[in-house]
Amino acid sequence: GESYLCRSYPDRRARLEEILVGDEHISPAGRIVTGDADGITAFYLSCIERGLEGIVCKSCAEDSFYRAGAREWQWIKWKSDYAPGISDTLDLVVVGASAGRGKRAGTYGSVLCAAYNREEDLFQTVCGMGTGFSDEELLDLPRRLAGARVDRQPARAMVNPQAAPDFWFAPRYVVEVLGLEITESPVHTCNWDPERRRGLALRFPRFVRWRDEKGPEEATTAAEIAAIFRRRRGV
Structure with a gap:
Protein backbone atom coordinates (compact mmCIF):
# COMPACT_ATOMS: atom_id res chain seq x y z
CA GLY A 1 0.00 0.00 0.00
CA ALA A 83 -8.72 20.74 31.99
CA PRO A 84 -8.55 23.14 34.93
CA GLY A 85 -10.77 22.93 37.96
CA ILE A 86 -13.54 20.44 37.27
CA SER A 87 -13.16 16.67 37.21
CA ASP A 88 -16.85 15.86 37.68
CA THR A 89 -20.28 17.16 36.79
CA LEU A 90 -22.40 19.47 38.96
CA ASP A 91 -26.01 18.93 40.00
CA LEU A 92 -27.75 22.30 39.76
CA VAL A 93 -31.29 23.58 40.31
CA VAL A 94 -33.31 25.34 37.60
CA VAL A 95 -34.66 28.69 38.84
CA GLY A 96 -35.39 30.47 35.56
CA ALA A 97 -35.41 30.36 31.76
CA SER A 98 -35.02 32.74 28.84
CA ALA A 99 -37.53 32.88 26.01
CA GLY A 100 -36.45 30.97 22.92
CA ARG A 101 -35.81 32.90 19.73
CA GLY A 102 -35.23 31.90 16.13
CA LYS A 103 -35.03 28.11 15.92
CA ARG A 104 -35.96 27.91 19.61
CA ALA A 105 -39.11 30.00 19.34
CA GLY A 106 -41.91 28.32 21.27
CA THR A 107 -39.62 26.80 23.87
CA TYR A 108 -36.88 28.12 26.18
CA GLY A 109 -33.57 29.38 24.87
CA SER A 110 -31.63 28.58 28.04
CA VAL A 111 -32.22 27.74 31.68
CA LEU A 112 -30.80 29.59 34.69
CA CYS A 113 -29.14 27.15 37.09
CA ALA A 114 -28.25 27.56 40.75
CA ALA A 115 -26.27 25.86 43.51
CA TYR A 116 -27.65 25.43 47.02
CA ASN A 117 -26.18 27.62 49.75
CA ARG A 118 -26.93 25.45 52.77
CA GLU A 119 -25.86 28.03 55.36
CA GLU A 120 -28.19 30.72 54.00
CA ASP A 121 -30.88 28.36 52.62
CA LEU A 122 -30.67 30.10 49.25
CA PHE A 123 -30.28 28.97 45.65
CA GLN A 124 -27.52 31.08 44.12
CA THR A 125 -27.05 31.23 40.36
CA VAL A 126 -24.03 29.64 38.71
CA CYS A 127 -24.79 29.70 34.97
CA GLY A 128 -27.25 30.09 32.15
CA MET A 129 -27.26 26.87 30.12
CA GLY A 130 -28.51 26.38 26.56
CA THR A 131 -26.26 23.68 25.07
CA GLY A 132 -26.23 19.90 25.28
CA PHE A 133 -29.99 19.46 24.81
CA SER A 134 -31.27 17.33 21.95
CA ASP A 135 -33.98 18.87 19.75
CA GLU A 136 -36.56 16.72 21.53
CA GLU A 137 -35.33 17.76 24.97
CA LEU A 138 -35.47 21.42 23.98
CA LEU A 139 -39.05 21.15 22.75
CA ASP A 140 -40.01 19.32 25.94
CA LEU A 141 -38.61 21.96 28.32
CA PRO A 142 -41.88 23.92 28.82
CA ARG A 143 -43.79 20.73 29.66
CA ARG A 144 -41.06 19.35 31.91
CA LEU A 145 -40.71 22.56 33.91
CA ALA A 146 -44.41 23.52 33.97
CA GLY A 147 -44.94 22.16 37.48
CA ALA A 148 -42.45 24.65 38.94
CA ARG A 149 -43.45 27.75 36.93
CA VAL A 150 -44.23 30.79 39.08
CA ASP A 151 -45.10 34.42 38.34
CA ARG A 152 -42.32 36.10 40.29
CA GLN A 153 -38.83 35.49 41.62
CA PRO A 154 -38.90 32.80 44.32
CA ALA A 155 -37.90 34.04 47.77
CA ARG A 156 -35.06 31.50 48.01
CA ALA A 157 -33.62 32.25 44.56
CA MET A 158 -30.79 34.79 44.78
CA VAL A 159 -30.55 36.28 41.29
CA ASN A 160 -28.65 39.35 40.15
CA PRO A 161 -30.94 41.71 38.16
CA GLN A 162 -28.45 41.41 35.27
CA ALA A 163 -29.23 37.68 35.09
CA ALA A 164 -33.00 37.98 35.61
CA PRO A 165 -34.77 35.46 33.33
CA ASP A 166 -37.94 35.81 31.29
CA PHE A 167 -39.59 33.00 33.28
CA TRP A 168 -39.22 31.97 36.93
CA PHE A 169 -39.33 28.52 38.50
CA ALA A 170 -39.59 27.46 42.11
CA PRO A 171 -36.45 25.49 43.05
CA ARG A 172 -37.60 21.96 42.28
CA TYR A 173 -35.90 20.37 39.30
CA VAL A 174 -32.26 19.25 39.41
CA VAL A 175 -30.11 18.97 36.29
CA GLU A 176 -26.66 17.45 35.81
CA VAL A 177 -24.28 19.89 34.14
CA LEU A 178 -20.82 19.54 32.64
CA GLY A 179 -18.60 22.61 32.44
CA LEU A 180 -15.07 23.73 31.77
CA GLU A 181 -14.09 25.67 34.89
CA ILE A 182 -15.28 27.83 37.76
CA THR A 183 -14.46 31.54 37.47
CA GLU A 184 -15.30 34.75 39.30
CA SER A 185 -18.36 36.57 37.96
CA PRO A 186 -19.93 40.02 38.47
CA VAL A 187 -23.29 38.52 37.43
CA HIS A 188 -23.80 35.17 39.16
CA THR A 189 -24.48 35.04 42.90
CA CYS A 190 -22.93 31.74 44.02
CA ASN A 191 -20.76 32.57 47.08
CA TRP A 192 -21.54 36.25 46.52
CA ASP A 193 -19.03 38.70 48.02
CA PRO A 194 -20.92 41.99 48.58
CA GLU A 195 -17.74 44.03 49.03
CA ARG A 196 -16.08 42.87 45.81
CA ARG A 197 -19.43 42.38 44.09
CA ARG A 198 -18.31 39.04 42.72
CA GLY A 199 -19.70 35.53 42.77
CA LEU A 200 -18.67 32.28 41.09
CA ALA A 201 -19.84 30.99 37.73
CA LEU A 202 -19.49 27.85 35.61
CA ARG A 203 -17.98 28.49 32.17
CA PHE A 204 -19.31 26.66 29.10
CA PRO A 205 -22.09 24.74 30.89
CA ARG A 206 -23.56 21.80 29.00
CA PHE A 207 -26.65 19.72 29.78
CA VAL A 208 -26.01 16.06 30.65
CA ARG A 209 -29.30 14.76 32.07
CA TRP A 210 -32.13 15.44 34.48
CA ARG A 211 -31.67 14.18 38.05
CA ASP A 212 -35.31 13.43 38.89
CA GLU A 213 -34.29 11.32 41.89
CA LYS A 214 -32.73 14.35 43.62
CA GLY A 215 -34.42 17.09 45.59
CA PRO A 216 -33.20 20.70 45.30
CA GLU A 217 -31.48 20.62 48.69
CA GLU A 218 -29.43 17.64 47.44
CA ALA A 219 -27.88 19.72 44.65
CA THR A 220 -24.22 20.73 44.53
CA THR A 221 -23.64 23.27 47.28
CA ALA A 222 -22.13 26.73 47.06
CA ALA A 223 -19.41 25.53 49.44
CA GLU A 224 -18.50 22.67 47.08
CA ILE A 225 -18.23 25.08 44.16
CA ALA A 226 -16.02 27.39 46.23
CA ALA A 227 -13.77 24.42 46.99
CA ILE A 228 -13.45 23.61 43.27
CA PHE A 229 -12.53 27.24 42.59
CA ARG A 230 -9.88 27.25 45.32
CA ARG A 231 -8.34 24.02 44.00
CA ARG A 232 -8.04 25.57 40.54
CA ARG A 233 -6.15 28.50 42.03
CA GLY A 234 -3.98 26.25 44.17
CA VAL A 235 -5.28 27.79 47.41
Missing part, protein backbone atom coordinates in the same frame (compact mmCIF):
# COMPACT_ATOMS: atom_id res chain seq x y z
CA GLU A 2 0.89 3.65 -0.28
CA SER A 3 2.28 5.40 2.84
CA TYR A 4 0.53 8.63 3.86
CA LEU A 5 2.86 9.30 6.77
CA CYS A 6 4.40 12.29 5.01
CA ARG A 7 1.13 13.63 3.60
CA SER A 8 -0.60 16.68 5.06
CA TYR A 9 -3.61 16.29 7.34
CA PRO A 10 -6.12 17.47 4.69
CA ASP A 11 -4.78 14.82 2.25
CA ARG A 12 -4.84 12.09 4.90
CA ARG A 13 -8.39 12.88 5.98
CA ALA A 14 -9.72 13.08 2.43
CA ARG A 15 -8.17 9.73 1.52
CA LEU A 16 -9.45 8.09 4.69
CA GLU A 17 -13.00 9.22 3.95
CA GLU A 18 -12.71 7.85 0.39
CA ILE A 19 -11.51 4.45 1.62
CA LEU A 20 -14.22 4.10 4.27
CA VAL A 21 -17.23 5.12 2.18
CA GLY A 22 -19.92 2.49 2.68
CA ASP A 23 -18.02 0.56 5.35
CA GLU A 24 -20.48 -0.76 7.93
CA HIS A 25 -17.89 -1.44 10.63
CA ILE A 26 -15.36 1.40 10.51
CA SER A 27 -15.92 5.13 10.03
CA PRO A 28 -13.72 8.22 10.41
CA ALA A 29 -13.75 9.86 13.84
CA GLY A 30 -16.26 12.66 14.21
CA ARG A 31 -14.86 16.17 13.79
CA ILE A 32 -15.79 19.80 13.32
CA VAL A 33 -13.96 22.31 11.14
CA THR A 34 -13.96 25.70 12.84
CA GLY A 35 -11.80 28.57 13.97
CA ASP A 36 -14.22 29.55 16.75
CA ALA A 37 -12.88 28.95 20.28
CA ASP A 38 -16.35 28.51 21.79
CA GLY A 39 -17.22 25.95 19.11
CA ILE A 40 -14.05 23.99 19.89
CA THR A 41 -14.83 24.06 23.61
CA ALA A 42 -18.39 22.85 23.04
CA PHE A 43 -17.11 19.98 20.87
CA TYR A 44 -14.52 19.05 23.50
CA LEU A 45 -17.16 18.97 26.24
CA SER A 46 -19.48 16.84 24.10
CA CYS A 47 -16.65 14.31 23.66
CA ILE A 48 -15.94 14.23 27.41
CA GLU A 49 -19.67 13.74 28.03
CA ARG A 50 -19.57 10.62 25.82
CA GLY A 51 -16.74 9.17 27.91
CA LEU A 52 -13.87 10.01 25.54
CA GLU A 53 -10.47 11.21 26.79
CA GLY A 54 -10.51 14.43 24.81
CA ILE A 55 -9.79 15.74 21.32
CA VAL A 56 -6.85 16.53 19.03
CA CYS A 57 -6.95 20.01 17.49
CA LYS A 58 -5.33 19.89 14.04
CA SER A 59 -4.51 22.65 11.62
CA CYS A 60 -6.23 22.25 8.24
CA ALA A 61 -3.42 24.07 6.42
CA GLU A 62 -1.42 22.27 3.75
CA ASP A 63 1.67 22.33 6.00
CA SER A 64 -0.15 20.37 8.72
CA PHE A 65 1.87 17.16 9.11
CA TYR A 66 2.14 14.49 11.79
CA ARG A 67 5.60 14.55 13.36
CA ALA A 68 6.21 11.69 15.78
CA GLY A 69 7.36 12.90 19.19
CA ALA A 70 7.28 16.56 18.18
CA ARG A 71 5.53 19.16 20.35
CA GLU A 72 4.15 21.69 17.90
CA TRP A 73 1.07 23.87 17.63
CA GLN A 74 -0.30 22.32 14.44
CA TRP A 75 -1.53 19.20 16.27
CA ILE A 76 -2.51 19.70 19.91
CA LYS A 77 -4.03 17.20 22.34
CA TRP A 78 -6.72 18.49 24.68
CA LYS A 79 -7.46 15.82 27.29
CA SER A 80 -9.62 15.92 30.40
CA ASP A 81 -6.41 15.55 32.44
CA TYR A 82 -5.39 19.02 31.24
Whole structure:
Protein backbone atom coordinates (compact mmCIF):
# COMPACT_ATOMS: atom_id res chain seq x y z
CA GLY A 1 0.00 0.00 0.00
CA GLU A 2 0.89 3.65 -0.28
CA SER A 3 2.28 5.40 2.84
CA TYR A 4 0.53 8.63 3.86
CA LEU A 5 2.86 9.30 6.77
CA CYS A 6 4.40 12.29 5.01
CA ARG A 7 1.13 13.63 3.60
CA SER A 8 -0.60 16.68 5.06
CA TYR A 9 -3.61 16.29 7.34
CA PRO A 10 -6.12 17.47 4.69
CA ASP A 11 -4.78 14.82 2.25
CA ARG A 12 -4.84 12.09 4.90
CA ARG A 13 -8.39 12.88 5.98
CA ALA A 14 -9.72 13.08 2.43
CA ARG A 15 -8.17 9.73 1.52
CA LEU A 16 -9.45 8.09 4.69
CA GLU A 17 -13.00 9.22 3.95
CA GLU A 18 -12.71 7.85 0.39
CA ILE A 19 -11.51 4.45 1.62
CA LEU A 20 -14.22 4.10 4.27
CA VAL A 21 -17.23 5.12 2.18
CA GLY A 22 -19.92 2.49 2.68
CA ASP A 23 -18.02 0.56 5.35
CA GLU A 24 -20.48 -0.76 7.93
CA HIS A 25 -17.89 -1.44 10.63
CA ILE A 26 -15.36 1.40 10.51
CA SER A 27 -15.92 5.13 10.03
CA PRO A 28 -13.72 8.22 10.41
CA ALA A 29 -13.75 9.86 13.84
CA GLY A 30 -16.26 12.66 14.21
CA ARG A 31 -14.86 16.17 13.79
CA ILE A 32 -15.79 19.80 13.32
CA VAL A 33 -13.96 22.31 11.14
CA THR A 34 -13.96 25.70 12.84
CA GLY A 35 -11.80 28.57 13.97
CA ASP A 36 -14.22 29.55 16.75
CA ALA A 37 -12.88 28.95 20.28
CA ASP A 38 -16.35 28.51 21.79
CA GLY A 39 -17.22 25.95 19.11
CA ILE A 40 -14.05 23.99 19.89
CA THR A 41 -14.83 24.06 23.61
CA ALA A 42 -18.39 22.85 23.04
CA PHE A 43 -17.11 19.98 20.87
CA TYR A 44 -14.52 19.05 23.50
CA LEU A 45 -17.16 18.97 26.24
CA SER A 46 -19.48 16.84 24.10
CA CYS A 47 -16.65 14.31 23.66
CA ILE A 48 -15.94 14.23 27.41
CA GLU A 49 -19.67 13.74 28.03
CA ARG A 50 -19.57 10.62 25.82
CA GLY A 51 -16.74 9.17 27.91
CA LEU A 52 -13.87 10.01 25.54
CA GLU A 53 -10.47 11.21 26.79
CA GLY A 54 -10.51 14.43 24.81
CA ILE A 55 -9.79 15.74 21.32
CA VAL A 56 -6.85 16.53 19.03
CA CYS A 57 -6.95 20.01 17.49
CA LYS A 58 -5.33 19.89 14.04
CA SER A 59 -4.51 22.65 11.62
CA CYS A 60 -6.23 22.25 8.24
CA ALA A 61 -3.42 24.07 6.42
CA GLU A 62 -1.42 22.27 3.75
CA ASP A 63 1.67 22.33 6.00
CA SER A 64 -0.15 20.37 8.72
CA PHE A 65 1.87 17.16 9.11
CA TYR A 66 2.14 14.49 11.79
CA ARG A 67 5.60 14.55 13.36
CA ALA A 68 6.21 11.69 15.78
CA GLY A 69 7.36 12.90 19.19
CA ALA A 70 7.28 16.56 18.18
CA ARG A 71 5.53 19.16 20.35
CA GLU A 72 4.15 21.69 17.90
CA TRP A 73 1.07 23.87 17.63
CA GLN A 74 -0.30 22.32 14.44
CA TRP A 75 -1.53 19.20 16.27
CA ILE A 76 -2.51 19.70 19.91
CA LYS A 77 -4.03 17.20 22.34
CA TRP A 78 -6.72 18.49 24.68
CA LYS A 79 -7.46 15.82 27.29
CA SER A 80 -9.62 15.92 30.40
CA ASP A 81 -6.41 15.55 32.44
CA TYR A 82 -5.39 19.02 31.24
CA ALA A 83 -8.72 20.74 31.99
CA PRO A 84 -8.55 23.14 34.93
CA GLY A 85 -10.77 22.93 37.96
CA ILE A 86 -13.54 20.44 37.27
CA SER A 87 -13.16 16.67 37.21
CA ASP A 88 -16.85 15.86 37.68
CA THR A 89 -20.28 17.16 36.79
CA LEU A 90 -22.40 19.47 38.96
CA ASP A 91 -26.01 18.93 40.00
CA LEU A 92 -27.75 22.30 39.76
CA VAL A 93 -31.29 23.58 40.31
CA VAL A 94 -33.31 25.34 37.60
CA VAL A 95 -34.66 28.69 38.84
CA GLY A 96 -35.39 30.47 35.56
CA ALA A 97 -35.41 30.36 31.76
CA SER A 98 -35.02 32.74 28.84
CA ALA A 99 -37.53 32.88 26.01
CA GLY A 100 -36.45 30.97 22.92
CA ARG A 101 -35.81 32.90 19.73
CA GLY A 102 -35.23 31.90 16.13
CA LYS A 103 -35.03 28.11 15.92
CA ARG A 104 -35.96 27.91 19.61
CA ALA A 105 -39.11 30.00 19.34
CA GLY A 106 -41.91 28.32 21.27
CA THR A 107 -39.62 26.80 23.87
CA TYR A 108 -36.88 28.12 26.18
CA GLY A 109 -33.57 29.38 24.87
CA SER A 110 -31.63 28.58 28.04
CA VAL A 111 -32.22 27.74 31.68
CA LEU A 112 -30.80 29.59 34.69
CA CYS A 113 -29.14 27.15 37.09
CA ALA A 114 -28.25 27.56 40.75
CA ALA A 115 -26.27 25.86 43.51
CA TYR A 116 -27.65 25.43 47.02
CA ASN A 117 -26.18 27.62 49.75
CA ARG A 118 -26.93 25.45 52.77
CA GLU A 119 -25.86 28.03 55.36
CA GLU A 120 -28.19 30.72 54.00
CA ASP A 121 -30.88 28.36 52.62
CA LEU A 122 -30.67 30.10 49.25
CA PHE A 123 -30.28 28.97 45.65
CA GLN A 124 -27.52 31.08 44.12
CA THR A 125 -27.05 31.23 40.36
CA VAL A 126 -24.03 29.64 38.71
CA CYS A 127 -24.79 29.70 34.97
CA GLY A 128 -27.25 30.09 32.15
CA MET A 129 -27.26 26.87 30.12
CA GLY A 130 -28.51 26.38 26.56
CA THR A 131 -26.26 23.68 25.07
CA GLY A 132 -26.23 19.90 25.28
CA PHE A 133 -29.99 19.46 24.81
CA SER A 134 -31.27 17.33 21.95
CA ASP A 135 -33.98 18.87 19.75
CA GLU A 136 -36.56 16.72 21.53
CA GLU A 137 -35.33 17.76 24.97
CA LEU A 138 -35.47 21.42 23.98
CA LEU A 139 -39.05 21.15 22.75
CA ASP A 140 -40.01 19.32 25.94
CA LEU A 141 -38.61 21.96 28.32
CA PRO A 142 -41.88 23.92 28.82
CA ARG A 143 -43.79 20.73 29.66
CA ARG A 144 -41.06 19.35 31.91
CA LEU A 145 -40.71 22.56 33.91
CA ALA A 146 -44.41 23.52 33.97
CA GLY A 147 -44.94 22.16 37.48
CA ALA A 148 -42.45 24.65 38.94
CA ARG A 149 -43.45 27.75 36.93
CA VAL A 150 -44.23 30.79 39.08
CA ASP A 151 -45.10 34.42 38.34
CA ARG A 152 -42.32 36.10 40.29
CA GLN A 153 -38.83 35.49 41.62
CA PRO A 154 -38.90 32.80 44.32
CA ALA A 155 -37.90 34.04 47.77
CA ARG A 156 -35.06 31.50 48.01
CA ALA A 157 -33.62 32.25 44.56
CA MET A 158 -30.79 34.79 44.78
CA VAL A 159 -30.55 36.28 41.29
CA ASN A 160 -28.65 39.35 40.15
CA PRO A 161 -30.94 41.71 38.16
CA GLN A 162 -28.45 41.41 35.27
CA ALA A 163 -29.23 37.68 35.09
CA ALA A 164 -33.00 37.98 35.61
CA PRO A 165 -34.77 35.46 33.33
CA ASP A 166 -37.94 35.81 31.29
CA PHE A 167 -39.59 33.00 33.28
CA TRP A 168 -39.22 31.97 36.93
CA PHE A 169 -39.33 28.52 38.50
CA ALA A 170 -39.59 27.46 42.11
CA PRO A 171 -36.45 25.49 43.05
CA ARG A 172 -37.60 21.96 42.28
CA TYR A 173 -35.90 20.37 39.30
CA VAL A 174 -32.26 19.25 39.41
CA VAL A 175 -30.11 18.97 36.29
CA GLU A 176 -26.66 17.45 35.81
CA VAL A 177 -24.28 19.89 34.14
CA LEU A 178 -20.82 19.54 32.64
CA GLY A 179 -18.60 22.61 32.44
CA LEU A 180 -15.07 23.73 31.77
CA GLU A 181 -14.09 25.67 34.89
CA ILE A 182 -15.28 27.83 37.76
CA THR A 183 -14.46 31.54 37.47
CA GLU A 184 -15.30 34.75 39.30
CA SER A 185 -18.36 36.57 37.96
CA PRO A 186 -19.93 40.02 38.47
CA VAL A 187 -23.29 38.52 37.43
CA HIS A 188 -23.80 35.17 39.16
CA THR A 189 -24.48 35.04 42.90
CA CYS A 190 -22.93 31.74 44.02
CA ASN A 191 -20.76 32.57 47.08
CA TRP A 192 -21.54 36.25 46.52
CA ASP A 193 -19.03 38.70 48.02
CA PRO A 194 -20.92 41.99 48.58
CA GLU A 195 -17.74 44.03 49.03
CA ARG A 196 -16.08 42.87 45.81
CA ARG A 197 -19.43 42.38 44.09
CA ARG A 198 -18.31 39.04 42.72
CA GLY A 199 -19.70 35.53 42.77
CA LEU A 200 -18.67 32.28 41.09
CA ALA A 201 -19.84 30.99 37.73
CA LEU A 202 -19.49 27.85 35.61
CA ARG A 203 -17.98 28.49 32.17
CA PHE A 204 -19.31 26.66 29.10
CA PRO A 205 -22.09 24.74 30.89
CA ARG A 206 -23.56 21.80 29.00
CA PHE A 207 -26.65 19.72 29.78
CA VAL A 208 -26.01 16.06 30.65
CA ARG A 209 -29.30 14.76 32.07
CA TRP A 210 -32.13 15.44 34.48
CA ARG A 211 -31.67 14.18 38.05
CA ASP A 212 -35.31 13.43 38.89
CA GLU A 213 -34.29 11.32 41.89
CA LYS A 214 -32.73 14.35 43.62
CA GLY A 215 -34.42 17.09 45.59
CA PRO A 216 -33.20 20.70 45.30
CA GLU A 217 -31.48 20.62 48.69
CA GLU A 218 -29.43 17.64 47.44
CA ALA A 219 -27.88 19.72 44.65
CA THR A 220 -24.22 20.73 44.53
CA THR A 221 -23.64 23.27 47.28
CA ALA A 222 -22.13 26.73 47.06
CA ALA A 223 -19.41 25.53 49.44
CA GLU A 224 -18.50 22.67 47.08
CA ILE A 225 -18.23 25.08 44.16
CA ALA A 226 -16.02 27.39 46.23
CA ALA A 227 -13.77 24.42 46.99
CA ILE A 228 -13.45 23.61 43.27
CA PHE A 229 -12.53 27.24 42.59
CA ARG A 230 -9.88 27.25 45.32
CA ARG A 231 -8.34 24.02 44.00
CA ARG A 232 -8.04 25.57 40.54
CA ARG A 233 -6.15 28.50 42.03
CA GLY A 234 -3.98 26.25 44.17
CA VAL A 235 -5.28 27.79 47.41
